[in-house]
Amino acid sequence: MDTPKNASLRTIADVLGLHPSTVSRALRDPKSGRISAKTVERIRQVAEDHGYAPNAWAKSLREKRSMMVGLTMPRLTDTGLAQMFESAQHRALQLGYHTVLVANERETAPDEMLRSLLDGRTDGLIISTSTRDPEMLDRLAATGVQFVLLNRSSGDHPGVFSDDVRGARIATEHLISLGHLRIAHLAGPEHVSTGYLRIEGYRQAMDAAGLDIRHGWIGETNLDIESARSAARTMLSAEDRPTAIFAANDTVALAAMSVARELGIRVPEDLSFVGYNDSEFAELLPIPLTSVHVPIAEMGTAAVDMLVRKLSGEEVFSIVLTPKLVKRQSSTSPGA
């Protein structure tokens, strides 16, 4: 039974009475002519027998690059974010990079996630979490850490985003065009770009239509089920409850719909819904959910490409992708 764990250049060199450097060259650049064909073949043979694989740490140390990228994400239980990671990870693998992922900001503060990735093990970072302290990114950039942002913008650090203002605007405009006058928004956290930018888009659309945004019509959630249900309950229990809700993502929409059902509010007859992300499950629901489609997979891929370009010294510029509304049955005219 071989024990590949042990095979090093020296192991092989000793077996053949050669020098490690010779073995290295033979394996790395077989047809350079520097090593005779016979020797190359002998080395290749022994290497294979011993299940030789170069030690990644030594290689990283020597070459000053590890072919690993770090990724932070707020959570993975959101299908959209999971897809984003999957596509990023797949692209990275194609390019020879491994991904170190830190996720779940419920349990670990975003700044803590970042810090944990700063042990210099990775060549660069893809940051998809928000931070309470925007200057942290400036400091990071100043100290030479290579990173690109994903899905959430901050300052003018380069990254890949979708146009959240626009997405929120077309979602809201859709509800307006259906004849709704009382439209509320279940928003994400206000300190996160995906949160405040969608609020901004919602506001723009409402203002442009001359519609009132009453107190309590912007409910803040943490984009999880519990906070979404809580915010929805408050919003739907009020006197002047809305006839339509634009939710910051599909999970929030689903959670709010469940609250509506409990309160005896019919969807979509009494209450229309528009979600965000166009999750896989949106079209499977008994009342298929109208949602804003975002090219999630493209974003993950593009972020990796951008980071790799940046690592090679290229100057990179932010990419902003355009969201698109997908109409389904959860949104109709009020009272229909």
Add this chain to the structure above:
Amino acid sequence: MDTPKNASLRTIADVLGLHPSTVSRALRDPKSGRISAKTVERIRQVAEDHGYAPNAWAKSLREKRSMMVGLTMPRLTDTGLAQMFESAQHRALQLGYHTVLVANERETAPDEMLRSLLDGRTDGLIISTSTRDPEMLDRLAATGVQFVLLNRSSGDHPGVFSDDVRGARIATEHLISLGHLRIAHLAGPEHVSTGYLRIEGYRQAMDAAGLDIRHGWIGETNLDIESARSAARTMLSAEDRPTAIFAANDTVALAAMSVARELGIRVPEDLSFVGYNDSEFAELLPIPLTSVHVPIAEMGTAAVDMLVRKLSGEEVFSIVLTPKLVKRQSSTSPGA
């Protein structure tokens, strides 16, 4: 502007006219008494000024361990698996380990995922993907690679699982106890333990009740939406269509429900459903989904603990957790 990238032990040593080894000792073991208190303080100061952080690669090379674990998962778009990863990752971070994740077996073959993690960079693996070639795990073990399995069993390699046979049995028994006689199963891939073990549990329950399993009542899916819808369509279009379906997971159940709706089959009046995993969304659905609850977070945590114990040389034994049925409105008596 500091450039932490550059600070090494030698940098600091040179500044102070000391030897790198002295600096190392001072920072690593300040109060050993080997270095004078004054010197320690001077070193600490300079280290901080330069933003010194030990080079992780060098450390790994020297200590022959990287404090990184590798993880393979079939996909993350399944909320249950995402939760499993999140809990594992969080536990790993607590113990000082980073996680290198490779996911998405749609794009990358499981064996390929594994291979990509075998560059010796990680101290051990948590394997949650299946493999077409069970002997691969034997070979892995033989070559000294440390790993534990998660969620999917294979041979008698240690791991953390839930009792899939039992879970499938109680799900099926539930439907039987409601009076269903024609019960079908939308299964996962047959070469995967979660696939065939649940089929086994389904069979056991049906046999014990003396119920017939007709041809076409075990539909194979890849646990994704597309294949689930396709299998459901076949199953529900047949003459002797079932009055109840036990699905291999909640997403499959949801997909099948959408097909039922399209075919004009009412849920639960004409068709009862039981899912698996008790996903977050199960209770939010307009017709809340009966599902088999699995302690997913515990599994992720336990797998990390097990791997770490194994890395420290301890002998470890498989853990099998018990699933539990959560009854909701998607399952009722036939014709009710």
Add this chain to the structure above:
DNA sequence: CTTTGATGCACAATCGATTTCGCATAATCA
């Protein structure tokens, strides 16, 4: 028959951090 030039490989240094030895100087005791 000597010189030039390939050809084929060995040597040694490097990437940083760690650790085992061991050597100074100063303090303590006989």
Add this chain to the structure above:
DNA sequence: TGATTATGCGAAATCGATTGTGCATCAAAG
């Protein structure tokens, strides 16, 4: 005062892979 023991730090080796330089040997050219 000479021997002993702390005390404080330097030297060097090690973990593997890589790469610039240098030294042989043998063949071709003059």
